[in-house]
Amino acid sequence: MDPVAALNEIAFRLERELAPSFKFQAFRKAAVTIGDLSREELAARVADGRLKAMKGIGGRTFEVIRQSLDGGVPDYLADLRERAEANAPGGAELRAALKGDLHSHSEWSDGTTPIELMVDAARALGREYLALTDHSPNLTVANGLSAERLTEQLGVVAGINDRFDDFRLLTGIEVDILETGELDQTSEMLDRLDVVVASVHSKLRADSATMTERMLGGIQARHTNVLGHCTGRLVTGSRGTRPESEFDAERIFAACAANDVAVEINSRPERQDPPDRLIAMALEAGCLFSIDTDAHAPGQLDFLALGAERAAANGVPADRIVTTWPVDRLLEWTTAKR
Structure with missing residues (x-):
């Protein structure tokens, strides 16, 4: 999954749940932080630890990026999607x-x-x-x-x-x-x-x-x-x-x-x-x-x-x-x- 798309979707779903603004803003800021990096450069920074040192990247956002690069839907996003489906209105x-x-x-x-x-x-x-x-x-x-x-x-x-x-x-x-x-x-x-x-x-x-x-x-x-x-x-x-x-x-x-x-x-x-x-x-x-x-x-x-x-x-x-x-x-x- 594209890491920027994953971060932005998480922010969207947190907003939808009326989460505190600092939570969804953290994911939006992380998306901006990595937005200009190629997938290859991003993978290299994950592998050697440089990504964790970038301003705007925390433990949760790092894990979302890492799991996205591994090819799957990040666990945090999957949980948010599951909650939304369970609470879908009529x-x-x-x-x-x-x-x-x-x-x-x-x-x-x-x-x-x-x-x-x-x-x-x-x-x-x-x-x-x-x-x-x-x-x-x-x-x-x-x-x-x-x-x-x-x-x-x-x-x-x-x-x-x-x-x-x-x-x-x-x-x-x-x-x-x-x-x-x-x-x-x-x-x-x-x-x-x-x-x-x-x-x-x-x-x-x-x-x-x-x-x-x-x-x-x-x-x-x-x-x-x-x-x-x-x-x-x-x-x-x-x-x-x-x-x-x-x-x-x-x-x-x-x-x-x-x-x-x-x-x-x-x-x-x-x-x-x-x-x-x-x-x-x-x-x-x-x-x-x-x-x-x-x-x-x-x-x-x-x-x-x-x-x-x-x-x-x-x-x-x-x-x-x-x-x-x-x-x-x-x-x-x-x-x-x-």
């Missing part, structure tokens, strides 16, 4: 219908990797499109993008899209819904984007009336395409748990349906947002849905399968899910209100 038919993902982050805000690595992973997973939705300026803790930085990012996205005929990186933003209900970016800037995901990230314990009015403002904004992780809950994970925000769900989902805003089914294991009862309410209200990963690392793009499982279990029809649509239909929908 909803296979709906998962196969998904063409893209409208919520992802890069190192430009609070993601862990360059945009290019996110694109490589999305393409490897068979996606036809991915929206890059780094955070807006108000979320300073996540290094949110000013209008100037977002403008710079649009140029990077254009350069990436020049390289592919079978994949589209969509320009986008996860924009904060401010306490006033306004969106945290200029209208002129939002006009330039393919996809706008609007989310609440602060004052999550506000009373129901306050939160409802705040969310309605974001939903009714003409640029909003997707209402992100609507309850803000956390059900597991390293950040602990967090209860759902309180709001008038009937009014919120009626507004989403009336304003052609999709309700996000956030696929992150620690979010699982919205809960099943709210998916049922949104379905009854006539809402569209967007199954998204909210990925902050390449391996997390595979979370889409978890969202598909939840949507299928709750009876959400594929055609009501905008991420099953071809990119031309999707973009016609995202830009229709602007």
